[in-house]
Amino acid sequence: MKAIYIPVGAAGHVLASLPMVEELSAHGAQVTYFAPEPFRAQVETAGASFCPIPAVAAKEKSIDCDQDFIAGLPLVFLGEADGVIDTILAEAQRDPPDVVICDELALAGRLAAARLHLPLIMVFTSFAPCEKFSICRFWPEYTDAHPARAQARRIAERFSRDYGVRHLDIYEIFEGIGDFNISTLTRAIQPAGETFGDNFLFAGAQIGTRPEHGTWQPPTDGRPLLYTSLGSLFNNWPEFYRMLFPIVREMDLHVLCSIGQALTPADLGDIPPNVELLPFVPQLDVLAHADYFITHAGTGSAMEALYYGVPCVCIPQMDEQMLTARQMVRLGVASTSMLRAEVTESSLRDALTRLMREPHYRENAQLHARQMRETGGSACAAKAILDFTQSH
Secondary structure (H helix, E strand, O other): OOOEEEOOOOOOHHHHHHHHHHHHHHHHOEEEEEEEEHHHHHHHHHOOOOEOOOOOOOOOOOOOHHHHHHHHHHHHHHHHHHHHHHHHHHHHHHHHEEEEEEEOOOOOHHHHHHOOOOEEEEEEEEOOOOEEEEEHHHHOOOOOOOOOHHHHHHHEEEEEEEHHOOOOOHHHHOOOOOOOEEEOOOOOOOOOOHHHHOEEEEEEEOOOOOOOOOOOOOOOOOOOOEEEEEEOOOOOOHHHHHHHHHHHHHHOEEEEOOOOOOOOOHOOOOOOOOOOOOOOOHHHHHOOOOHHHHHHHOHHHHHHHHHOOOOOOOOOHHHHHHHHHHHHHHOOOOEEEOHHHOOOHHHHHHHHHHHHHHOOHHHHHHHHHHHHHHOOOOHHHHHHHHHHOOOO
């Protein structure tokens, strides 16, 4: 089998795809993987052929999409596709694949599948759409008079004309599905997960060989390990650590905080002796040893925590993370979901104390870990891709 794989050119999306790519390569599949140059080593380690594409600034400089994030989203993803599709098609026509695999938001995959008349497999690293749920239906609406939406509409109209795809407005972008679909979530955490049919596989967390940032050795002091990471975009929050430190100073814990590059220990005041601070850590290694996790509830971190059976306190920062956090509380694997504005020393102490004292959080997390491992993860995803491709 020959496949081309097109991710969104962001680290979280690439890392989530590589375990299944590694499994495909181990089964003899030839995968050509399109990504910006910084991902070459990871892709080649997974056994795929690396094909560089530009790290596209997927928006026109005349329009500041960051000023109105939701309004600018269609232009971001349409612009990224517009910047890479010619490179992808040239390589695909030189060495024709049997199937196109792409990230849910890598619109170039949809264009390539349509132009090459090939089946399309889409990989969802976040919540998938169905009749009862769509994350974009919670967002504010904008007319085509908005500059970013007007520009996005012109690109979408050109894509429909040149490639024959459906008009890629914000709903088609976020609600489109492939001929076959793989989610890196579990059915239990996906809203309305019971409504999805056989064209969706909920494979769970993709755990494989990962070149990680930082070095770390498990503590040898025998204390339970509390790990905190608020994500690369949100770790720059010194007030959080100043609330956390008085709490954990009096607890029999070893605390590991991944604080990112923006903060230094000097920014955080009096650091308790049982607290270890690092700019980056190899998260999978840490979660394999962790007892508790304070997380921003990004879907990647949440699924990795569940894979290792680690109960959580969730402090989401964005809409998607808020939904993930609510689902984790519903499943009984997180004691609390609280917004940044709701975090005080008192609320944080209460959330962490309940997580540690009430055993059902750990029991539920370990139950979901067993269920996820039984599903098969990357091995299951690769087998489904091979089976689908052989039948088409």
